[in-house]
Amino acid sequence: MPNTFIENREGWLRLSEIDYLGQFVKVWLAFNAWYRNAYSETQDRKILNELKWNANPVGNALRPLLETLSEDAEQFRSDIGLLHHRLEHYEIQTGKAEDKHRITFRKVYLRDRGPKVETINSYGYTFKVDRKANGSLDTTVLNRARAPILQHQQQKYDLEELEAIPAFGTLRPTQKNCLRELYEASAPREILDLLTQKDIEPIKCGSFSFYCSREELFAAAVEAVYLLRCHLFHGELSPTKQASECYEPAYRIVRRFLTCVT
Secondary structure (H helix, E strand, O other), X not given: OOOHHHHOHHHHHHHHOOOHHHHHXXXXXXXXXXXXXXXXXXXXXXXXXXXXXXXXXXXXXXXXXXXXXXXXXXXXXXXHHHHHHHHHHOOOEEOXXXXXXXXXXXXXXXXXXXXXXXXXXXXXXXXXXXXXXXXXXXXXXXXXXXXXXXXXXXXXXXXXXXXXXXXXXXXXXXXXXXXXXXXXXXXXXXXXXXXXXOOOOOEEEOOEEEOOOHHHHHHHHHHHHHHHHHHHHOOOOOOOHHHXXXXXXXXXXXXXXXXXXX
16 A cells, blocks of 8 residues: 555645745734824834834833743843854845945944044044934044044045045044044944844843843844835845745744734
């Protein structure tokens, strides 16, 4: 008598596979329905930026899980760790043209920054970067005699443009590094690498350690799944097995969001 399972093994295996792309779409649509009713803002990006940092049912419930000991907390952190692992092994880029960037916890956008003035004194030299409310920047370097040796105005943040001006080229290597670090600290967007080791207690997520606060890690998780949503909904995704695997932990994270709301 023929073994019907053996004959149809591959077909049964295909049918038993979970379509995480489809599951992600369904759970995001439900999540979208909630936050569209919970917030007066109409743009998804602005709503998600608020969700990342402000008090809300999702953040209030999940931020504590990033530092508590329980089976539920461990599973949530494991999902974040698995999402990081999958994104490291399969590169997904989202956005268009010069805004195109990789979805990764190693370089994740957390929030916009307000106007900022950064100043540092080093060996008698003064370095100053003034980023104004309209996004323009004034960069100045004064020598020991308080005379300007570099003055540059920009309409928007652009480190490569600053490094290309003649006055930057006249600076010594240590001065260039000093100004570069000061300029990067004045960036209009807070972008962090959560995996680089720092002198703080890390948050363990599966086999990975994230060097950040629980607020930063929650914001990063929201940002990652939102970018995956954009990549999928905008038709940018190549429907490969590896791509689908990235959406497995993303689906579980968004589904957890839903369990926090009523």
